[in-house]
Amino acid sequence: RADWRAASQRVAGGKSAAQLQGPFTSAFLFPLSHLRLPDMFYLKLSHGFSSIPPGSDLIPPGACKSLNSTVIYANNEVNLSEVDIYGFDYDYTLAQYSSTLNTLIYNTARSFLVEHFKYPKDIGKYDYIPNFAVRGLHYDIQKGLLMKIDAFHYIEPGTVYRGLSPVPDEEVLQLYGGTFHVPLQQDSGFYGKVRSGPKVKQFMDIFSIPEMTLLAVANDFFNTNDIDYDPVHLFKDVSEAIGMVHLKGFMYKWRAVFLVFADKFILRAKETDSVLHRLVGHGKKLFLITNSPFSFVDKGMTHMVGQNWRDFFDVVIVQADKPHFFTDCIKPFRRLDGNGDLQWEKINSLDKGQIYKQGNLFDFLRLTGWRGSKVLYFGDHLYSDLADLMLRHGWRTAAIVPELDHETKVVSAHQYAVTLTWLQALTGLMERLQVHRDPRSKKVFDEWQKEREELRVMTKNLFNPQFGSIFRTCHNPTYFSRRLSRFSDIYMASLSCLLNYDLSYTFYPRRTPLQHEAPLWMDQLCTGCMKTPHLEDMSHIR
Known part of the structure; x- marks a missing residue:
């Protein structure tokens, strides 16, 4: 413990991590200009992520305060x-x-596939999986693959699924010509609808979650039973089945059910x-x-x-x-x-x-x-x-x-804070170590790279084991998140969030430094009106 504190003080230029108030001053844990090569080896070889003691100074006080999900x-x-x-x-x-509606949509569309399109009856044995898919995913129509894409049109490794099974990253690279990039012209149109020609559709609304699940289930059935099928036909049939639920009135004919079970x-x-x-x-x-x-x-x-x-x-x-x-x-x-x-x-x-x-x-x-x-x-x-x-x-x-309810709970958790902090610290260490070309440094760098990938998987799994957060890939905004910031002035978990604000209130976006900008001291302290609202900080705005 004493050695850990000593190394931390050397890394932080003489300050213990407990003295570093507020959020970290850069993308990394410490001001890494103070870092010496022996400290790099010490931090990794003696105190990797798995050996960080609970309550260590790696996490500053207040970092795990509960975010208020009713914030706008x-x-x-x-x-x-x-x-x-x-x-x-x-x-x-x-x-x-509630998710009960998604189950109802899924079951109705699944029955339509079997009864009207004459799909195998055994597909009916697949129940709805509530937490399989998340909003904003893309679907490769010709390959039958469901995936998450970031704001720069790159597939996030580890988030490609054929049916209900993950596709290894090596196979994904082979399928896409040695890259994770999905060209713009292959993507669906401006409104997320498939134009004539594009191969990839994005699912943007909450009603699309049962559709993604049904696509995954049907693909899984055919792949598991080694049945030859055309993924394009499957996509069109599932889309039509979902459309029958929405457009042809099946969903709206349930109003008698809504009357009885509205709550x-x-x-x-x-x-x-x-x-x-x-x-x-x-x-x-x-x-x-x-x-x-x-x-x-x-x-x-x-x-x-x-x-x-x-x-x-x-x-x-x-x-x-x-x-x-x-x-x-x-x-x-x-x-x-x-x-x-x-x-x-x-x-x-x-x-x-x-x-x-x-x-x-x-x-x-x-x-x-x-x-x-x-x-x-x-x-x-x-x-x-x-x-x-x-x-x-x-x-x-x-x-x-609505996903903000879940996402804010995750980012408020101690496990997330510890994992993300060490991930960022490790990234900073790697950035410094890469200039050293000796064999020992190269070996440590490779070990850090492996650990960094493991930490990325850990943070992803905290949100959703298959696809992670709807807002972030490993380090970039998702395709969904970029469009959220482009097309909405404000966003919130539900309409009820308005009840927390006076109708003369002004919403100010937090100023986040660009990559080439140094954070201002006020950004480092994160005080005043730009502070992240926590559960105990909301009374003054009502």
């Missing part, structure tokens, strides 16, 4: 006092669903009710644009808010056909009567208390006059809900990311 995170500065109109998607925005499917109903009451009470205008049919929305909103839920919204639009709603300028609005039947009259105004179907954003803007940054729209799908509104129309956008 800012990619761009947003002043709520400038927002007069709040817009919402329905599914996974106003209505948050089992819909989460945070009281919080949604509180958010709507609060916004209306402060004189804000509200609107709803959803792809779901009115009968389905009506049942859910009645459960969450009550029979008078339409009184909260100035405009309600169902079956909007997003994302085309935001780009089409031809499709007209049609009004629904109280029975849900289409009316034939021309729409010259969007009136409160009425229900409208289809339409387009250009007519919406013309009829309401709601433009620019005074509008804040909430949705869960980065492409279908948010991209066009931010890029083309200048609305403020807010992404709903």
